Amino acid sequence: MSDSKQPTPAVRKAEPFRNEPHTDFSRKENREAFQTALDDIAAQLGGEFPLVIGGKSINTRKTLASINPSRKSQTVGVVASATSDHAEEAIAAANRAWESWRYVEAAIRAEHLEVMAAEIRNRRFELAAWEVYECGKPWAEADGDIAEAIDFCMYYAQQMRELGVPVQCDYPGEENSYSYRSRGVCVVIAPWNFPLAILTGMTVAALVSGNTVIMKPAEQSSVIAAKLMEIARDAGIPPGVLNYLPGVGEEIGPVLVESPDVNMIAFTGSRAVGLAINKQAAETDPRQRGVKRVIAEMGGKNAIIIDEDADLDEAVQAVVGSAFGYSGQKCSACSRAIVLEACYDAFLTRVKAATESLKVGPAEHPATTVGPVIDQEAFDRIRDFIAIGKDECTTVVATDVSELAEEGFFIGPHVFADVDPDSRLAQQEVFGPVLAVIKAEDLDQALELANGTEFALTGGMFSRSPRNLQRAREEFEVGNLYLNRNITGALVQRHPFGGYKFSGIGSKAGGHDYLLQFLIPINISENTLRRGFAPPPDDEKA
Ligand code: NAD
Secondary structure, three states: OOHHHOOOOOOOOOOOOOOOOOOOOOOHHHHHHHHHHHHHHHOOOOEEEOEEEOOEEEOOOOEEEEEEOOEEEEEEEEEEOOOHHHHHHHHHHHHHHHHHHOOOOHHHHHHHHHHHHHHHHHOHHHHHHHHHHHHOOOHHHHHHHHHHHHHHHHHHHHHHHHHOOOEEOOEOOEEEEEEEEEOOEEEEEOOOOOOOHHHHHHHHHHHHOOOEEEEEOOHHHHHHHHHHHHHHHHOOOOEOOEEEOOOOHHHHHHHHHHOOOOOEEEEEOOHHHHHHHHHHHHOOOOOOOOOOEEEEEOOOOEEEEEOOOOOHHHHHHHHHHHHHHHHHOOOOOEEEEEEEHHHHHHHHHHHHHHHHOOOEOOOOOOOOOEOOOOOHHHHHHHHHHHHHHHHHOEEEEEOOOHHHHOOOOOOOOEEEEOOOOOOHHHHOOOOOOEEEEEEEOOHHHHHHHHOOOOEEOEEEEEOOOHHHHHHHHHHOOOOEEEEOOOOOOOOOOOOOEOOEEOOEEOOOEOOOOOHHHHEEEEEEEEEOOOOOOOOOOHHHHO
C-alpha cells in the first residue's frame, strides 16, 4: 500500500508533559513544613505592596486592604491602588518594552518561564501559605493552585519552543515560511479564586509569545499577585515587560481596556464583566493599531447528571467534592445535581449524610475541608440565594456555622432539593457552597435540563450504561465533560480548560492551541529564482 492510502490514525497523541505532583499531606514531614510556612507568613502579614511600572516601585495615596476571609480583623497586606494615570503610565512602559521584547528569541522567552517555574517550586509552601491567608484556601486547594501555576509556566514554555520554529512549505523557485509575531501590549485581568494559577497562566502565555503585560489582579488577591511580580523580576523578565497594576476593577479596568495602545485583553472572571470588556474592546479608536483580541473566560452553572444505574457511592462523593471544594467558589464547581427519578430519594439521603460530614473552619486549620467565602459581598450574595432556596425548595442540608460567623465570612454547605429548573437558584451562578438538586424523569429530560442554562463550562455524568455515556459525549453542551468522576481539578494539558456559550470566548487554558490566541500568524513567500543578490552597502561590509 502506498503512503497516501494509509488510513488516518483514529487518535493523535499529545506530546509528553509531566504535571507537577501535588503535595501528599498524609506525610508528617509535609504537614510540618506547611505549618512552618504558615507560621513564617503569619509574621509577615500586614506588609505594603507598591505598584510596579517599568521596573519602578510606586506607592499610591489610595490603597486596598487585603483581608483574611477566615479572620476578618486580620489584614494580609496593604496594596497600592492604581489610578487612571498609573494605568496610562503602565501602558506606555509596556509599549516601550515591547520594542525589544518582541525580538527576543522564543527559546529565550521560554527559558524565562522555566526559571519562573523553578522559583515558584522553590517557594511552593510559602506561596501556598499566602493563599491560605489571603483567599481562605484550605491547604490542599492552595497547594494545587501553586502546582498549576508551575504547570502553566512549563507547558507554555514547551509549546512556544515548538511554535517558535517556522513551518516551511517550499516549492521549486519559491520558499514559504509560516511563523508567528506577537500582538503587542496585553492587559491581563484575573479573578481571585485561583489566585496564582489563573493569573500566572494568562500572564506567562502572553509573555512567552512576545507580548508585554499589564497585570491587573483581583482586589481580593493582590498580595499573591505581588509575589508573582517578584518571581518574574527574579527570573530576569526585563523592566516594563511585566507591570503590576493592582486597583479597583471598575475604575482602572475600563481605562486599560479602552486604551488605543492596548492590543489584547486576557480576562477571566464573571460573565457580566467579561461581556462588558468584550463590548468596550470592540469599539475602535482611530489611534489604535488594529482590532483588539479579547479572551474572556467566564462563569458556569455546572451540572452532574446521576443516571438511574449510577454507582451512588462514587457519584455522591464526586458531587459533594465538586460542589463544596473551596466552598463552591471554583468556576468548575457543581451547582446542580440532576438526578433520575429512580435513584432520586436514595441519592438525597446519601448526599445529606456526606455533606453533613464536611468540616467547616478557618483555612489555616489542616482539618478544614470547607473554608470561608471570599468577602462580605460574596457572603451577602450567597445568603440571598440560600434565602431563595429555603423559600422555594425543600431544604436537605443547611449547615449552621453561626459560631464562626463573627470571625470570618463562613457559610456552611447547603443542599436544596425539588428545585424548579427555571428558578434563579437553578439558573444563576451562585459561586458558593450551595447545591441545587433537580429531579428528571429520564435521560432525555436530564440532558435537556443540563443544557438549559446560558452557560456551557463543565458538566459530568455518572452512569454504567455505555450507550448513555455516549449520549452525554454527544449531547451535553459543555467545554469540559467528565464521566464517572468529579468535575473539578482540571490539570494542564490533560484537561485543557474552558467553556463556550456565555462561559467563554477563547480556546482552552492549558491546551495545545491556547498560545495561538496571543500570536499573529504570518506567511512569507519568496521567489528564489531572482538573479543573485545586490552586494551589501559599504558600511555593512566591514
Ligand atoms: P469579577 O468579574 O468580579 O472580577 C474579575 C476581575 O475583573 C477582577 O480583577 C476585577 O477587578 C476586574 N473587573 C471588575 N470590574 C471590571 C471592569 N468594569 N472592567 C475591567 N475589569 C473589571 O470575577 P471574580 O469575582 O474575581 O471571579 C469569579 C468569577 O470568575 C466567577 O463568575 C467564575 O465562574 C469566573 N471564573 C471563570 C473561570 C473560567 O476559566 N471560565 C475561572 C475562574 C473564575
